Amino acid sequence: MSSSDAPTLRQQRLGFELRKLRESAGLTSTAAAARLGVGQAHMSRIEAGRYAVSADRVRAFARAYMCTDQNLIDALAGMTGRRIRGWWEEYRDIMLPDALDLAETEHHATAIRIGTVIHIPGLLQTADQVRALAQGSVPPLAPHEVEHRVSYRLKRQVVLYGERPIPLTAIIHEAALRMGFGGPVVARAQYKHLIEASTRENISVLVIPFGAGTLPGSGQSITYCSAGVPQLDTVLLDAYHGSEFLDAHAQLVKYQKVLDRMEATALSPAESRDLIARIEKDS
Structure with missing residues (x-):
């Protein structure tokens, strides 16, 4: 020991x-x-x-x-042994502990499902989108801190494109697509990236359009990481003060149902790509 x-x-x-x-x-x-x-x-x-x-x-x-x-x-x-020296360890004195916990949880996940309303999911953000969001932090971040945020978030994305690409279902409200963080140029590049990512076999991008009706989850950003067995699944709720990790059975069931309802409200993958393309054209 x-x-x-x-x-x-x-x-x-x-x-x-x-x-x-x-x-x-x-x-x-x-x-x-x-x-x-x-x-x-x-x-x-x-x-x-x-x-x-x-x-x-x-x-x-x-x-x-x-x-x-x-x-x-x-x-x-399978969870035993010494702490894995994953790439996130180099950020231990730079990022908050819950950021490292998120990266480790995603690394070990067998599938990830995300529901967002205001922001594009971090796993699908471009570098410039991350940078624009980081530059709007309160209190303001120093330039080197902004770049740490960018490199950290991009390294998280290896779970989608690495040797063992994890299935991702990203349910994104149209509001997040139209926020335009970083200005038109950054936004258009983000739209192109979403469309390209959605064509990958392991990534499904589903858009909830304006006018779809009542939005389950009250607009809260939800990340559901599936494990080898359902009992070990984890839910992450994203808040400005930090992240909250949930693993009680009742909580897992609740957020599974919320994401199920969000997914049922969203457009199909093909319809979602078409909507993102139209938004890009109009931007």
Whole structure:
């Protein structure tokens, strides 16, 4: 085992899921520690994500807790080991921790679904679009901080274009397309990028047009990252003060339904491309 005083969201999630298994088995932390042959302090740190555990140890926990969901056990075992030194680690002293947690969550996702109203999803933004948004931050960012934001967001996009391209469904309200961040030149380049991205096999861009009726989700930006098993899915709600990560079953179900309704309200992929093209022509 190795100790970490600053566990990542993924490490915390593993500890939380082990705690849920223990509680489902009706065991107290003390009883579980005794059964597994670990100290009480170690058990607490494991469940807080502050001790890295091996895949074999996770399977031992599952046996002790009489968990028979093999898919879940395998998925939890896959979350073990030392912290992955992903590209996001170079931003650890530059970006907020939740930005790094988002990048790591996307890296491990099996599929991503996003619903946005005001902004183009970050995974589909051009460099100039990112730059225009960063330059409007409050308080203002220094030029080098703006460029850090740009490089960070572009590196996130490797999940769509890398060796293992992740399926993405981006549900975008027409309002986001017409905001025109950065001016006409930047906007037109962003429209072209969206159209090009939407032709890729793993990317679906769906536009909710003006006049589509009541918008589910009250305009909140939602990112749903699917994991190997549904129990390990994660929802990210984007807010100006930072990001909020949700993983409770009721929350996952709620935002799945919200995104389902948004998707049902949107145009088809072909119709969406046509609308984006018309907006580009008019810009």
